Amino acid sequence: xxxxxxxxxxxxxxGIVAGLALTSVQGCDSVADDICGPCGTIAGGSLxxxxxxxxxxxxxxxxxxxxxxxxxxxxxxxxxxxxADVYGVARGNVxxxxxxxxxxxxxxxxxxxxxxxxxxxxxxxxxxxxxxVAVDAQAKCEVQGGxxxxxxxxxxxxxxxxxxxxxxDAACEGDLSxxxxxxxxxxxGQCEGSCTLDAAASCDGTxxxxxxGTCSATDSSGKCAGTCDGMCDGSCxxxxxxxxxxxxxxxxxxxxxxxxxxxxxSCRGTCMGECKGSCTGKATPPSASAxxxxxxxxxxxxxxxxxxxxxxxxxxxxxxxxxxxxVNAEAQGQFLARIGELKVRGVAILQGFARLGALxxxxxxxxxxxxxxxxVEITGALQGVISAGVEGDLFAxxxxxxxxxxxxxxxxxxxxxxxxxxxTKGTLEAQASFAAFITTGG
Numbered sequence: 001x002x003x004x005x006x007x008x009x010x011x012x013x014x015g016i017v018a019g020l021a022l023t024s025v026q027g028c029d030s031v032a033d034d035i036c037g038p039c040g041t042i043a044g045g046s047l048x049x050x051x052x053x054x055x056x057x058x059x060x061x062x063x064x065x066x067x068x069x070x071x072x073x074x075x076x077x078x079x080x081x082x083x084a085d086v087y088g089v090a091r092g093n094v095x096x097x098x099x100x101x102x103x104x105x106x107x108x109x110x111x112x113x114x115x116x117x118x119x120x121x122x123x124x125x126x127x128x129x130x131x132x133v134a135v136d137a138q139a140k141c142e143v144q145g146g147x148x149x150x151x152x153x154x155x156x157x158x159x160x161x162x163x164x165x166x167x168x169d170a171a172c173e174g175d176l177s178x179x180x181x182x183x184x185x186x187x188x189g190q191c192e193g194s195c196t197l198d199a200a201a202s203c204d205g206t207x208x209x210x211x212x213g214t215c216s217a218t219d220s221s222g223k224c225a226g227t228c229d230g231m232c233d234g235s236c237x238x239x240x241x242x243x244x245x246x247x248x249x250x251x252x253x254x255x256x257x258x259x260x261x262x263x264x265x266s267c268r269g270t271c272m273g274e275c276k277g278s279c280t281g282k283a284t285p286p287s288a289s290a291x292x293x294x295x296x297x298x299x300x301x302x303x304x305x306x307x308x309x310x311x312x313x314x315x316x317x318x319x320x321x322x323x324x325x326x327v328n329a330e331a332q333g334q335f336l337a338r339i340g341e342l343k344v345r346g347v348a349i350l351q352g353f354a355r356l357g358a359l360x361x362x363x364x365x366x367x368x369x370x371x372x373x374x375x376v377e378i379t380g381a382l383q384g385v386i387s388a389g390v391e392g393d394l395f396a397x398x399x400x401x402x403x404x405x406x407x408x409x410x411x412x413x414x415x416x417x418x419x420x421x422x423x424t425k426g427t428l429e430a431q432a433s434f435a436a437f438i439t440t441g442g
Contacts, residue, residue, distance in 0.1 A: 039405030042066065042412040049409045052397040053141040054294070057301025058385060059409050061378050064308040065359060066416040072352045073427045079345040080434070086341050096429045103437040106342065110441075113335045115324040118441040119216040119227045121206050121239055123316035124365035125354035128165070128278035131158050131285075134306035138285040138298050145294025145397070147287075157274035158283045162370065164267045166277010174269025176241075176253040178261035184249050188260055190241035193250015200233040201245055206318060209234015217320040226320035280369050282307060282377060304381050307374035312355045312364070317347050317438070346438045353431040360424050379417050386410065 040049040042063040049059050077094045080102065084091055087105040092098050110118050135158065157169065164172070165179070172178065176189055184196070197203075200212065207215065209223055213230020224232065236244075241253055253268060254260050266277065274286065283306045287295035319339060323332055357363045362373030372380070398406065 039402070039408060042409060042416060049402070050406050051399045051402045052395075053137075053144040054297045054301055055385065055395070055398060055406070057137055057141060057298075057305055058378070058382050059413060061301065061304035061308040062382070062413040062416050064305065065374060065378060066420060068308065068310075068359060069356065069420050069424055072356045073424070076349060076352050076427060076431060079349050080430070083342060083345050086338050094430060095426055096433045099430045099433040103434065106437070107442060109335070109338065110321070113324060113327050113331065114321045116216070116322060119320040120439055120441040121227065121237070121316070121318040121320065122439045123239055125312040125315040125351050126278075127310050127312040127354055127358045127364050127369060128280055129283045129306045129370075130309035130311055131277075131279055131283050131306060133309045134158055134283045134285045134302045137302035137305045138287070138295075141298035141302065142287065142289050142292045142294050145292065145298065147289040147292035147294055157276040158279060158285045159273075160271055160275045160279035160281055160283055162279065162281020163269060164271035164275035164277060164279055166266055166275055168267035168271035168273060168275050170271065170273025172256060172267035172269050172271050176255060177267060177269025178254050178256050178258060179266040179268040180252040180254060180260050181250075181266070182248075182252070184247045185252055185260075186246075187244050187248035187252035187254070188258060189243075189252055189254035191238065191244035191248035191250060191252055192241040193248065194235050194237040195242075195244035196235045196247040196249065197232065198246040200231040201236070203228055203232035203236035204242060205239045206237040206320075207232035207234065208237065217322065281371065300381050300384075304374075304378050307370070307377050308359075310355060310358045310370070310374060312351050312358065314347050315350045315354070317343060317350065319343055319441070342438075346434075349431065349434055350438065353428075353435050356424060356428060356431065360420060360428065375417060375420055382410070382413055382417075 042049075042059055043066075048056055050056050080094050080099060081091055083106075084098075084102050087102065087109060089102050089105050157167070163174075180187075197209075200210075206226060207224045207228035208219075210233040211224035211228035211230055212233070213228060215224035215226050215228050217224075217226030219225040223234070235249075244252075252260065267275065282303050284299055284303050285306075289295070292298075319342070321339075323335075327335070354364050358370055359374050362368050362370035362376075395403075395406075
């Protein structure tokens with residue numbers, strides 16, 4: 001996103017000053033002292049800057065996004081520096097160059113101790129907007145608007161401008177968008193999980209059983225427990241959804257209209273109605289009241305708050321290897337301690353990389369999952385409020401004593417969003433460098 005957009009955004013925010021000043025000339029004499037007290041700030045985590053839930057929701061979304069980005073960067077730096085200590089790399093500024101030095105040291109450790117390098121079985125993190133945040137924000141906003149909440153936030157569904165993973169009350173569209181879950185079934189589509197094979201077959205993942213070729217790792221009984229370059233006879237734990245010539249343990253993805261897609265099944269695609277589950281893309285909650293004039297004005301801020309609170313599951317990361325001849329028991333023990341730390345820190349880094357990418361660029365594992373990204377969505381929503389100006393509906397419920405608190409909050413929001421775009425570039429590059437290494441083993 002080009003920074004000029006944020007400069008223009010700041011000028012728009014400044015244009016509201018005159019209107020607010022004229023509205024507030026009577027000062028604090030006619031309003032309660034607590035309303036005229038110190039202004040809340042986005043940086044301070046204030047939940048009520050303007051006193052209007054319809055407006056404060058945008059400031060809260062900006063604050064949540066800013067805090068999430070700072071937390072992800074802090075965790076990434078801490079994990080990388082901890083790994084640097086483990087592998088004897090002198091601490092320095094965490095950037096892509098430093099990460100390259102670290103991964104070089106880790107590769108040298110692999111070369112010195114392993115036969116054939118390391119094999120990686122990796123399944124990316126999955127990210128979704130926080131639907132419960134949208135529903136809760138909508139309900140609270142409507143209550144402040146004088147409406148009586150009639151819906152239990154824990155039971156309500158949302159409209160997803162993206163993908164739905166869960167129950168859909170209308171048509172669910174997309175390839176393999178019907179999700180069937182059972183302990184063990186014959187799957188006519190793609191199996192996500194593991195497959196108990198009817199006969200020996202190739203396995204793109206972890207083979208557990210007998211391998212007709214070379215297996216990257218074995219269990220205590222000598223059976224294959226890693227990647228198999230031949231035919232696997234036993235079970236295969238897939239890296240990604242794949243066809244299963246046997247029994248699927250996990251989730252079976254088939255097309256709508258398939259014989260297996262009947263009864264209580266979930267959607268894994270585009271829901272044309274309301275989705276109860278996880279949601280990628282913008283999540284718009286329905287009104288929490290039977291009838292509420294404030295519902296429409298509340299929805300934008302509720303969606304913005306949900307998008308700012310994207311959550312990502314931990315990825316699956318299995319590192320498989322065999323020790324080289326001559327590596328004694330003591331050296332093996334030391335290596336196991338190092339690689340154990342690498343796996344734990346690596347999973348955390350990959351999870352943070354997925355979340356930061358989702359928030360800033362909308363991408364997860366190289367694929368656009370959120371369009372627009374939360375940064376773009378929140379920026380657009382704030383720009384809409386600014387363009388409407390002080391005469392806009394969202395300013396109607398702002399107490400007079402707090403009107404002059406709104407301008408600093410807008411300026412803080414513009415600054416925070418601009419910083420997210422400019423200051424995360426280096427972190428994303430460094431995360432990408434480490435991710436490229438840890439998900440391939442080299």
